[in-house]
Amino acid sequence: MEGQPRVMVCPRCGQPISYVERQRRGNQVYYYAVHYEGYERGPDGRVRKRVRKCYLGPAEYIEVSRTHSDLGLTLKGLMEEGRERDYMEALVKSVRDRIRGGRLTAEGARELATALSRFSEELKELARELSEYAAEEAAHKETAKEAVNETVAAKKALSGH
């Protein structure tokens, strides 16, 4: 997507991701964000990179993307289910607390009301874009599935089964 930062930020800890690690266990694939945190000396006396890993989730939530070349991954699901909603809930709570605590001037309250109603238009627009994105992604997935099915069908036809 245009305007996306080059460095992907970890949805778990908010730190830049050095790379994304893929681990296969059984027939499940899991993803971890790996963060480099300087260097350390190992028990064998060798200096090596110190890493910290954040669990991102199973493959269903993380889609290998054809268009986002930065890390080749889109952190789906995690974003919707976590951070953004937390931020928004925190914002609402902080404004309510200020109202209840009488910590706003009339002018401040009016300004905030104006800013928020403007922002709510943007959020509505954003929600619309998200729905469109979801529909497109679902369509891509269907197309990809069909392509796989066709390949399987072709192979079966070739092998005479």
Ligand SMILES: [Zn+2]
């Ligand atoms: Zn992290």
